[in-house]
Amino acid sequence: MTEHGAITIPGYSLLRLIGTGGMAEVYLAKQDSLGRDVALKILLPAMAADPVLRERFLQEARYAAKLHHPNIIAIYDVGTFEGTAYIAMEYEQAGTVAPPMGTALDSHTALRIVHDIAGALDYAHAQGVVHRDVKPDNILRRANGSCLLSDFGIARAMDSDAALTREGTSIGTPQYMSPEQLRGEKIDGRSDLYSLGVVLYQLLTGDLPYKGTDGWAIGVQHISGDIPRLPPALSRLQPLLDAMMAKDPNQRPASGGDVQRRIDALGAITAPTAVMQGTHAPQASHAKQATPRWLPWLGAAVVVIGLGVFAYKKFGGNDASSLAATNNPAAATAPSNATPALAKSIAVMPFLNMSADKEQEYFSDGMTEELLNALAKVPGLNVTARTSVFSLKGQRHDVRELGKLLGVAYILEGSVRKADDKVRITAQLVRADNGFHLWSETYDRKLEDVFALQAELAGTIARELKLPLGMGGNDGLVTQRTTNSQAYALYLQGRAAFKARGDGVKQSIDLYRQAVQLDPKFAPAWAGLSASLGVLPYWLSDEEAQATAPKLLSEAEAAATQAVQLAPDLAQAHLALASAYAFRWEWTRAEPHFKRALELAPRDPDVYFEYAKWLGGIGRLEESLQASARAVELDPLTPMYLNGQAFSLGVLGRWEEQIPLMQAAYAVAPEMRYIGTNLFAVYLETGRLDDAEKLLDDTRAAAVAAADRAGFTGESQPIARAALKLKRHPEQREAVRKKLTDEQFRIALALNGDLDARLTGVEAAFDAHTTGTDPLRSLRSVAFAAYKKDPRVVRMFRKAGFDADGKLR
Template sequence: LSQFWQELKRRKVVRVITVYAAAAFVILELTDIVAPSLGLPEWTLNLIIILLVAGFIIAAILSWIYDINPQGEMVKTEPSQKVKEEEQPTTSNGWKITSYISFLVIIGFIVFQVIAITDKSEEIPILERSIAVLPFEDMSAQQDQEYFCDGIAEEIINSLTQLDSLKVIARTSTFAFKNKQEDIREIGKILGVSTVLEGSVQKVGNRLRITAQLINVEDGSHLWSERFERELEDVFIIQDEISEAIVDKLRVKLLGVPGEITIHRQTENIEAYNLYLKGRFFWHRRTVDDLLKSIQSYEQAIEIDTSYALAYAGLADVYHIMSWRGYFPREEGFEKGKTYAYKALSINKQLPEAHSALGGILTWCDWDWTGAEKELLQAISLNPNDANAYQYISELMSVLGRNKEAREYINLALELNPHSMMMYNLSGLYYYNEGYYEKAIEEAKKSLEISQSGWPLLRLYRSNIRLSHDQEALKYLKEIISIDFSIDSREVIDAIFLESGIEGIIEWHIQWLQKKESSDFFFGSMNRNLTIAVSYGLLGDSQQALTSLEKAFEAGESGLPYINTGPNFALLRDNPRFKAMVNEMGL
């Protein structure tokens, strides 16, 4: 063994291996550092490791067989017994220096990694940087502090979004747990966070007693808690004071860095602010009546404070949603929304809510893809925790066929708003468009677990048809028609299925859609012709699909920009009439 080791040293195999190991170590470390920023696939590091291992074997073999003489020529190494003692090559200084440098490089990188790991552990000792702020519970005897409770939670959410590297769950998801007696640890796991903030408000006479506690999701322990007692003389000042105090405490606890957080309320009038909160409350419920109440609340807030930019942005959002869903005349509604968005930005150019609303309107109303992307990216840069902005830009990316970006943005939206029916529905749509029908079904089911809606049911119906799961498709069609309580056609479609199979069911569904009232949200004026066109596409009837699409185009149905992506109209892609519609939209 000793002789073999001496032979390895004589042939410089040991030196070559040392230098090779140092170089390989440097390559692996650099790859690990630069791969994320370059967007390299996850398997890149594994491929490099395989190549380096193969190179190691080749280098060892070549160094055993060959050597480089003092003249820089490659020569074959003779066996030791053939080399006389006096002819034994001397060790070159170059090899020595190279070996020493290689050894120092390896030691240096190891020290660097140890320091980096130590710094990281000191920066985040226990907790991942993520939090969900639950709505504060109204403990008052009169139960009349609901909007104050909601306002406290919303102010804290808005303030926490200013902290770098902190994931803050969106209001939609956290408020889904309002008035629900569920274990905090379970809520935290559902929302995907490491900490949860909860609190309560109690009004006694002319005093407010407010408590807040920060809870570790892993074990349910209290990381911090505090009680505030204030006079009710100025609710606005109280709200600011408490929100700032809590945010300051949370910043120290979660990030380990003390500092001030500025709360940008946009108005100094408590009545206008409470009306804005009401507008947001009704907007999140999304029914026709609630959206109309939302408009009323925002308009009342603006009457009180004409420079209230957030209220204008709220109106832009409402008209955007109502116009898209067919609750309001499309062109008039989108134009109103755009006007209010620009008004909000004329007051405050740095208002992310206004940029987000405008980006959505430019997407679905003006088909201004460049302008929409600019506005939505601006909204995200101003508030990286704005789940709605990520949702809107994911829709835009999907329309433009930029599927990878659409997936990345909707995943970010779901991280921030993991209890959103609409976001899971869109995630399912993007899987469907790329032909991943099983995944589309999974996402649609998640959406239905949150809220019963026609959109995920349609996704389940169509995805199962694409997979030839006819019985499953039939089951979901029955659930779709059950939304309309005025009819019961289940026995009819069972008979049609037995006689004509899934093709007969699709034809029946088309006839059912054609008879629907135009005021119906899911199956009425919003996208009725477009939905019929998709059904004809499932049947492979290109002529009828094209005719229905042209009707949808004439009616200005909201979902038209989606026609150039996904499988629904693949059979029409080369048709000149279809191309004309796509070109008209600038796609």
């Protein structure tokens, strides 16, 4: 419970006032339970006394909270405390898209904004909600450049005759209101599209289409004035503007989707802004591996709930994909519009390995990550996620280009040369907007002094950016966990092997074990060992996993316990222990360690990713979605996090919202097999059969060509095509059955939506107990609502520590 002046809202720490309007004040606040920043909108006391205005405020929360779309502001909480009404919503530091009057945006950026908001309106209108106040001040920009529609304070249901207006008044902002809205007529979604047309004109020209001394004078022009003309250089966009600002609603685009298609036809924008040219998932390995067994569960609720443990043999994988083996150039094209840079933001680019031994690259990568983690502790500094910077490793970019691509104000570059027990590190800090070098230095140190060097580097950068370090100074940024340089080197090698997945997980276990043998008090190595032991069952065959999982998980718990005892202030130690408990369904023992990890590392996406799985396992589904979304917010280029958020959406039955997440994951890492499979399944579930077929056709030849490095068996293609055929021609079920084995046919049925087939797969995974919380999360899907009393479901819940209804005992 936190006070800000006379305001007290339980569960929130109010940090500062960030906006004031006629009805409410907006504060930046910290949500205590999840440790995330939120925008807390609080109704002014004078407004709360007016029942119409109070109801309008609460109406905003009701309308917005039921709208779940990537381009609509997320509502986290709404309530009233001691007469103070409030709404907690997604906080976007980049602010609104409203340009200063007289300032125009380039056409690409303007069309990208309109494209995003048209998609948001298309969804809102399909849910029966008209916004009624679309304007630049109500469009927020995310750090990755995408946009959000906010402020549903005067929205209304299309089928509602009641409006929260005073008698004889219309409601909205006159500069953006449609003719029918100004006349007080009943409106539908096409009114919002007119307003969006006005926004388009303003973004392109820096001016409003109609001006006047008062709302009445402006309104007359909206009703009877000519549609404004764009400058000659933008004449190709005039037909789009004419359509959106047509006086007659029947002459406008029929929907927001129609607007998006018209923009797409102009060829003026490219793929989602989070996707960059040439990006690849850094953890993907091209070595032939054991087939990982996590497809249906990391992606289970992405639609394929319950494909079953044995489906991994046909679809699973973390390397070149039988369904998604080829790159998707169209999806991976870099957007030309720059992500707006935050004033205090930095990207730590992968340090170059200048050692004579190229096998020392693990060390230069490790130094980059350690420095990135240290800088993330500097208050007020936004640090680009590891995945984003490492996706550009090996590519040559001008720093100005990097600044635009990553949306940062500063770039840190460097190199590492390691020889015997000595290390030389060269680093330089560069302004991204002009390439000006602010600072550079070369350090020669003994390997045993590497922690002090990391702290010194991070502290120097913070001071150059005029940022406070806190009471601990440099030492508060990096904690030396070992004095054994050889143990530290083994730890860095283990971490690099773990990120490679597949056989790398087994290698990481050996390396971590060597590290703790050399230094039994090296807590991060114990935490790393626990994480590797815990994830190994996913990468083993069914038989090997079931035979070894109990021992592996006991060892994982023991290693994590050791890490916590050695370093109670190490977030990774608590996360490892919490994950070990959650994997073994020890729900209540996991919770305090998840919470401690969140307190220690509030900007670590992996903590939120794992926490989301635990929340989903015990049935706190909305909180699970919030945590998985936070992981994506912190690191929008990691396919695992994108897939995790899609899982959380699928459990809640929000299939359509999974599509952009899975498309983004596929664009970043088409070589990760489960990503392509899950995207295919999403297409099937949402009826996008042509898209599903295109995905198969795109990868068919490439999968065969990649057989040696991918371990491609050729079995997934006939199963996927059988599922597609069943979807299109259910009457051909028997003909399809004859061409497949019983096992293949069951998987095809599960893909096609057969819930009993899916439940059979969930039960198999549950009984194997080698996939952690995943079967429990799948059981809680709305897809299985009719199976709540099924003896199989009741048995599974009870065995996992719940009552028959799935509530924690």
